[in-house]
Amino acid sequence: MARHIHRAAVFHLLDDPSHDPDAARYIPDGVLVVEDGHVAEAGAWSAIGPRLGDTPVTRHRDALIVPGFVDAHVHYPQLDVIASPAAHLLDWLNTHTFPSEIRFADRAVADEAAAFFLTELLRHGTTTALVYPTVHKGSAEALFAAAQARNMRLATGKVLMDRNAPDGLRDTADEGSSDSAALIAKWHGKGRLTYAVTPRFAATSTDRQLELAGALLREHPGVLLHTHLSENHEEIALVRSLFPDCADYLGVYEKFGLATDRSVFAHGLHLSDSEWTRMGANGSAIAFCPTSNLFLGSGLFDIATAHKHGVTVGLATDVGGGTSLSLLQTMNEAFKVGQLRRRMLDPFTLFYLATLGGAKALKMDAHIGNFAAGKEADFLVLDLAATPLLARRIAAARTPGEILFALAMLGDDRAVKATYVAGALAHSRV
Ligand code: GUN
Ligand code: ZN
Numbered sequence: 001m002a003r004h005i006h007r008a009a010v011f012h013l014l015d016d017p018s019h020d021p022d023a024a025r026y027i028p029d030g031v032l033v034v035e036d037g038h039v040a041e042a043g044a045w046s047a048i049g050p051r052l053g054d055t056p057v058t059r060h061r062d063a064l065i066v067p068g069f070v071d072a073h074v075h076y077p078q079l080d081v082i083a084s085p086a087a088h089l090l091d092w093l094n095t096h097t098f099p100s101e102i103r104f105a106d107r108a109v110a111d112e113a114a115a116f117f118l119t120e121l122l123r124h125g126t127t128t129a130l131v132y133p134t135v136h137k138g139s140a141e142a143l144f145a146a147a148q149a150r151n152m153r154l155a156t157g158k159v160l161m162d163r164n165a166p167d168g169l170r171d172t173a174d175e176g177s178s179d180s181a182a183l184i185a186k187w188h189g190k191g192r193l194t195y196a197v198t199p200r201f202a203a204t205s206t207d208r209q210l211e212l213a214g215a216l217l218r219e220h221p222g223v224l225l226h227t228h229l230s231e232n233h234e235e236i237a238l239v240r241s242l243f244p245d246c247a248d249y250l251g252v253y254e255k256f257g258l259a260t261d262r263s264v265f266a267h268g269l270h271l272s273d274s275e276w277t278r279m280g281a282n283g284s285a286i287a288f289c290p291t292s293n294l295f296l297g298s299g300l301f302d303i304a305t306a307h308k309h310g311v312t313v314g315l316a317t318d319v320g321g322g323t324s325l326s327l328l329q330t331m332n333e334a335f336k337v338g339q340l341r342r343r344m345l346d347p348f349t350l351f352y353l354a355t356l357g358g359a360k361a362l363k364m365d366a367h368i369g370n371f372a373a374g375k376e377a378d379f380l381v382l383d384l385a386a387t388p389l390l391a392r393r394i395a396a397a398r399t400p401g402e403i404l405f406a407l408a409m410l411g412d413d414r415a416v417k418a419t420y421v422a423g424a425l426a427h428s429r430v
Contacts, residue, residue: 004034004423005052008060008381010042011404012067012370013356017348018307024348025371026400031057032065034377037422042371062385063417064403066351067370068127068378069327070358071317073226073266073287075132076117076143077101077110078320089232089296092321102168104134110142118146122427124325125416127378130196130226130264130287130316130362131156135171137179144187151422153368153376155194155224158183160213161204173205177212184220192376192422194364196226196264202239202252214257224363225258229265229286232298236270250275259284264361266318267292268306269299280309285361288353290333292318304343314361315353327354328411335408347404377423382407386415 010030015023031048033040041048049057081100086092104110110133121129133139133156140158147154160176161169171179180197188195197216199205205213217225230236230249239249246252250271253259261283268286271279279286288301306313316322317330324330331350338345359369367376384403385391393406407415419427 005057006032008063008065010065013352034423039371039375039377060381064382067355069125069354071126071129072314072358072361073316077104077134082320101134104136104139107138110139114142114146122419124413125380128153135159153192155196157196157198160199162209164204173209196224198226201228210256225263230270231267276309279311285312287316289316289318290337291323292321295323312361314358326412331408347401350408379420381418382415383417
């Protein structure tokens with residue numbers, strides 16, 4: 001048995017702090033014990049240290065160990081269009097995004113981008129993500145292969161889009177379905193990989209394509225459904241015009257059996273009361289993408305209403321619409337969205353959204369999201385002195401909440417000193 005012991009301050013959450021005020025665990029002098037890539041135990045050094053025998057201890061000074069971050073929605077082929085301004089979503093898609101994604105027909109382009117993307121995720125402290133590739137089957141293969149090589153817990157699936165997109169970026173309903181089925185057979189459940197059936201959004205799929213996506217979900221009960229929902233007013237109007245028999249945007253996904261308890265919808269910014277009620281009843285999750293929602297001027301996510309309806313929420317970067325791969329930066333902007341919604345998000349909730357909340361949204365909370373014994377040991381060593389200002393602010397902090405809040409407001413990739421995947425060092429800041 002391979003055992004590794006990490007000593008530092010330790011923080012994780014046992015549950016959603018908005019349900020359970022005692023869910024947060026902050027241990028100033030803590031220890032994380034890892035055995036064969038899994039958490040053996042996490043707790044106070046004073047309680048656990050004395051019975052650990054002579055296994056060497058890795059001591060991380062001025063550091064906080066937290067679970068690896070989960071990015072609940074991100075597009076790996078959009079790294080070349082991050083930071084491209086546009087008036088609004090549909091403009092941004094047509095001007096910047098679609099032309100760039102066409103290049104992923106070339107497997108070599110996809111392989112290079114997938115490797116770069118995963119290296120960047122780990123450098124930013126993200127150990128798990130639910131990821132869009134492009135419409136090209138090879139783009140999903142490239143990411144699965146790269147994630148497998150790094151032993152990362154990751155979900156993706158070939159994008160389905162058979163209309164309202166340029167040449168080179170459309171499949172057909174039948175080809176999209178058979179390619180997805182082949183990818184499920186090859187990758188789903190292999191090691192730490194999960195397949196997500198991924199219609200881009202209702203506007204780029206025909207009825208037939210959405211019907212076949214629903215059939216895939218029924219035939220493969222373990223896979224996820226990943227798509228966009230209610231991001232932008234022009235988009236919503238377009239979807240309503242394309243599906244006149246559906247009462248609203250969510251109704252399109254419901255009609256085709258795509259709104260399930262394994263569905264993850266990015267955004268959900270402009271949902272009606274009826275849609276929110278049905279989101280809760282369907283058990284679907286939302287990926288909250290604050291940097292993207294602000295950058296594209298899409299709207300302000302209403303987390304209070306999500307909570308009211310029991311909708312699971314994960315935090316997400318939505319790069320390239322989003323402006324940072326850092327979940328710390330994303331917490332910063334989530335907090336500001338909350339302020340504009342008159343809902344002040346506490347630091348425990350911010351970290352919850354980026355760890356266990358995301359894990360729950362992706363149906364991976366049995367494996368990751370906190371340091372419960374037996375979970376996979378994906379964790380970060382955050383540097384409490386990453387910048388002079390962060391060090392100064394944290395020196396003045398009086399409570400764990402203040403330390404976490406300073407990290408969320410002032411932290412970014414510079415604060416990620418080391419990233420461990422299943423107990424093994426996967427990134428170390430130089
Ligand atoms: N809706 C459909 N495609 C996209 C995309 O690539 N990014 C975002 N933010 N929204 C979308
Ligand atoms: Zn997106």
